[in-house]
Amino acid sequence: MVYLPGSDRRVLYLALACGVSREFAAPWSRVGLDDPIPVADAVREHRLVWLGGQEETARRYPRLGLVLPYDFALAASPLPGRPPAGGALAPGGLVLLWPGMHPPHLSERERHAMEAGCRGLADVLRKAAEEGRPVEPAAHPVMLRPLPPPTPGPLEAAAVLAFARRLPGGSCALDLNGKVTFITAEAAELLGAPVSGLLGALPWEALPWMDTPVIEDHYRAAVISRLPRSFTALRPPDRRLRFELFPDDTGISVRITAVTGAGTGTSTDTGAGAGAGADGQPAPPPVAAPSATAPAPSRATALYQLMHLAATLTEAHHAQDVVEQAADQLVPALGAQAMALLVAEDQRLRIVGYRGYTAELMARFDGEPVTSDTATTRVLRTGDPLFFADAGELVAEYPSAVVQDDMAAWAFLPLIASGHPVGSLVLAYDHPRPFAPGERAVLTSIAGLIAQALDRARLYDSKHLLAHSLQTSLLPHTLPDIPALEVAARYLPAAQGLDIGGDFYDLIRIDDTTAAAAIGDVQGHNVNAAALMGQVRTAVHATAGAPPGEVLARTNRLLTDLDPGLFTSCLYVHFDLARNSARLATAGHPPPLVHRPGGPTEILHLNPGLVLGIDPEARYPTTEIPFTPGTLLTLYTDGLVESRGDDIEDSTRAAARHLDRVHSQPLAAVADDLIQHARHTAPRADDIALLLLRRRPDTP
Numbered sequence: 001m002v003y004l005p006g007s008d009r010r011v012l013y014l015a016l017a018c019g020v021s022r023e024f025a026a027p028w029s030r031v032g033l034d035d036p037i038p039v040a041d042a043v044r045e046h047r048l049v050w051l052g053g054q055e056e057t058a059r060r061y062p063r064l065g066l067v068l069p070y071d072f073a074l075a076a077s078p079l080p081g082r083p084p085a086g087g088a089l090a091p092g093g094l095v096l097l098w099p100g101m102h103p104p105h106l107s108e109r110e111r112h113a114m115e116a117g118c119r120g121l122a123d124v125l126r127k128a129a130e131e132g133r134p135v136e137p138a139a140h141p142v143m144l145r146p147l148p149p150p151t152p153g154p155l156e157a158a159a160v161l162a163f164a165r166r167l168p169g170g171s172c173a174l175d176l177n178g179k180v181t182f183i184t185a186e187a188a189e190l191l192g193a194p195v196s197g198l199l200g201a202l203p204w205e206a207l208p209w210m211d212t213p214v215i216e217d218h219y220r221a222a223v224i225s226r227l228p229r230s231f232t233a234l235r236p237p238d239r240r241l242r243f244e245l246f247p248d249d250t251g252i253s254v255r256i257t258a259v260t261g262a263g264t265g266t267s268t269d270t271g272a273g274a275g276a277g278a279d280g281q282p283a284p285p286p287v288a289a290p291s292a293t294a295p296a297p298s299r300a301t302a303l304y305q306l307m308h309l310a311a312t313l314t315e316a317h318h319a320q321d322v323v324e325q326a327a328d329q330l331v332p333a334l335g336a337q338a339m340a341l342l343v344a345e346d347q348r349l350r351i352v353g354y355r356g357y358t359a360e361l362m363a364r365f366d367g368e369p370v371t372s373d374t375a376t377t378r379v380l381r382t383g384d385p386l387f388f389a390d391a392g393e394l395v396a397e398y399p400s401a402v403v404q405d406d407m408a409a410w411a412f413l414p415l416i417a418s419g420h421p422v423g424s425l426v427l428a429y430d431h432p433r434p435f436a437p438g439e440r441a442v443l444t445s446i447a448g449l450i451a452q453a454l455d456r457a458r459l460y461d462s463k464h465l466l467a468h469s470l471q472t473s474l475l476p477h478t479l480p481d482i483p484a485l486e487v488a489a490r491y492l493p494a495a496q497g498l499d500i501g502g503d504f505y506d507l508i509r510i511d512d513t514t515a516a517a518a519i520g521d522v523q524g525h526n527v528n529a530a531a532l533m534g535q536v537r538t539a540v541h542a543t544a545g546a547p548p549g550e551v552l553a554r555t556n557r558l559l560t561d562l563d564p565g566l567f568t569s570c571l572y573v574h575f576d577l578a579r580n581s582a583r584l585a586t587a588g589h590p591p592p593l594v595h596r597p598g599g600p601t602e603i604l605h606l607n608p609g610l611v612l613g614i615d616p617e618a619r620y621p622t623t624e625i626p627f628t629p630g631t632l633l634t635l636y637t638d639g640l641v642e643s644r645g646d647d648i649e650d651s652t653r654a655a656a657r658h659l660d661r662v663h664s665q666p667l668a669a670v671a672d673d674l675i676q677h678a679r680h681t682a683p684r685a686d687d688i689a690l691l692l693l694r695r696r697p698d699t700p
Helices: 022-028 038-045 054-060 062-067 108-130 154-166 185-191 213-225 299-313 319-333 359-365 375-382 391-397 437-474 527-543 548-562 648-662 667-681
Strands: 002-005 011-018 030-032 049-051 073-078 093-098 142-144 170-175 180-183 229-235 239-247 251-259 267-270 338-345 348-355 386-388 409-417 420-429 485-492 502-509 514-522 568-576 581-587 593-595 601-603 623-626 632-636 688-695
Touching: 002 038, 011 022, 011 038, 022 213, 030 038, 038 049, 038 073, 038 093, 049 054, 054 062, 062 299, 073 108, 093 108, 170 185, 185 251, 213 229, 213 239, 213 251, 299 319, 299 437, 319 338, 319 348, 319 437, 338 437, 348 359, 348 375, 348 420, 375 386, 375 409, 375 420, 386 391, 409 437, 420 437, 437 527, 485 502, 485 667, 502 527, 502 688, 514 527, 514 632, 514 688, 527 548, 527 568, 548 568, 548 581, 568 632, 593 648, 601 648, 632 648, 632 667, 648 667, 667 688
Parallel strands: 011 142
Antiparallel strands: 002 011, 002 093, 011 030, 049 073, 073 093, 170 180, 170 251, 229 239, 229 267, 239 251, 338 348, 338 420, 386 409, 409 420, 485 688, 502 514, 514 568, 568 581, 581 623, 593 601, 593 632, 632 688
C-alpha cells in the first residue's frame, strides 16, 4: 500500500494497493497523521515501523490488532525527502505485509529492498512535481491486480481440469475479493447450487447458509496471513462440509469434502491443531445457520465495519475527530455516496460534518427547527430510524419533500446517547436500496456508536475549553517590554489529557537595567497543578529582585507551608543588563541552553537545588554567567526534550544542535522552530513551556 499526504498535510490517503480487496482497504483509505497507525508514525517521525507478528501488533497498535486479528508481519516506511509543499513530513509512505510464517525480524536484504523501493517511489513523485504534474491522492485508491499465472494451452487446461475432478470432493478458486473464479461440478453439488449461480459470486452472498461471520473470517484470515486454514461448516439441514483454504498472492484454492459423522454448526478442525485455527488461536464457537435471506452487506462485513468504527471512535478525543472518523469510515465501507451528521442545539439541527454533499446544499438545511416535519427531525424526536428504498417511498411519506441531493435511497438514523436522541445521521445512496433487516440493524448500531462517541467528545470539548480558559488566565497575557532584551515565549499543552498543567514562564521588569525571568513545572496535569502554578508565579513575583537563591528559598518555604502534595521544579534568572551578566539558580529544573555569538550552543549545567515543596531548609546555589550582546538564553520545561524511551540527555543535546542551526532567525521564528522540532522528533506526552531571551546590542 502506498500513502500520500493530502493538501493540508494532516491526513494520509491510500493512493495504491495490491494484494488485498478494495473492501479490506476501504477502512484504511484515510489515516490521520496523528492516528496510532504504523504508516502515520512512519511518515510523521521519518522512521521505519516493523511489526513482527500478531502479538506485537496487538501490543503496539491495539486498533490494528483488534480489527485484523490475524498472523502477519508488517513494515511501514517513509518515502525519503520532503513533500513538494515543504514541511516536516515525508512525501509519502509505503506499507508492506508479509505472510504469518515470516520470521519476527526484518532481514537486511528485505530492509535494503524496501529502502530502494521507497527511493524509487520518491523519485517518481519528485520528477512528476518538477514537470508540473504533481501526484495527488485520488478519491479512491488504485487497486492493482497481481500478475496472473501463465495461460495454459487447451491440452494443459483440460489436463488440469481432469486432475481437479479426479480428486476426492470438489475444488474451487476465489480471487482476493472472495469471488468464485473457478468451480468444479462436484464442488457445486456439495454446496447445493449450480455452477452458473456460483461463478463470479461471493459464496456468502450466493449461499445464504454460508453468510456467517465465522466462515467469512476464515477467508479474511487466509487473505491477510497467506496461511492455509481448515474449517467445517453445516449445510442445512444436516450435511457437514470440510473446507481447506490454500492462499497465495493471486487468490485462494479451496478443497471441499463431505464430513461423515454427527455434528452441527461451524468450527475449525485442522491447522495449527485440532480445535484451533491456522494461526493457533482457539476456534470460534459454533454458529447456527442463518435464515434464508442474506443481508447486505454480509454479516461478517458488517461486523468488520462495526469493529473498525468502534476501535477508531475510542481514540477520538474531540467532536470533530468523531465527525471525521465517522465520515471517513462509513461512506466507503457501507457503499454510501453521501453522509451528513447533525446535532440538536437550541431547538435547531446543526450540521457538524458531511461527506459527498456540497457546502451549498448543506447550508440550506443547517439550522432547521427540530419542530419541522422532515425525516431528519422526526428521527430526532422519536428515536426511531427511517429507511427509504427509493425516491418514491420518501415522497410518499413526506409529500412536500423535494429530492435535492441527486440520491436514490436514504437511511435517517437517530443519534441516541444515554437514552436520549441528540442528533441525526443521514446516509444516502445513488441507487435504490432495499435495506434488508440485517443491514438496518447494522446501520442503527453504527449510529449508536457514533452518538455515544460524539456525546463523550462534546463533554471533553467543554472541559477542554474550561481548562484552556483557566490555563490562559494563569499564564502571563503579555510580557513586559524591556528594550535591552528580545523575547519570545511559547506554551504547548500535552497531546493528551485536558490540556491543563502546571508549566509556566514569566518575565519581570525590576527597573531600567535589571529584569528577572522564571520558568517552572508543577507536577501533574489537573486543576490542582494549575492552581499551584499560579501560587508559585505569585511568590516569585513577590520576591523578584532578591538574589536568585533567596527567591527560590522563599518560594520553597511557602510551598512547604502550603503542603500541596505536589512538587515543583523552577529556574530563576536575574539579569543585570548594565553589567551584561546573568545570575541563575535552579530547583531541579532542566538546564538552560546558551548560545553565544560565534560559538556552539552549550548546555548550562547548574549546581542544582532540591525541587520546591519538599524540604523547607533547602538551599539554592547561584551561578553567574556573561550575558553579552547577541547571547541567547533558552529556558524550557522537560516536555521540549523528554520523550518516552529516549535518553533525556541525548534529546537535550539534539535540541542544542538544532538551536545551532536556527539561532540567527528572528526570535519568534526560533521559538516556533524549536516547538516543531520537538513535536516531530517523537510523540510528546507533556506540556512544553519555552522562554527565549536574547541580549540586544547596546544602544547609545
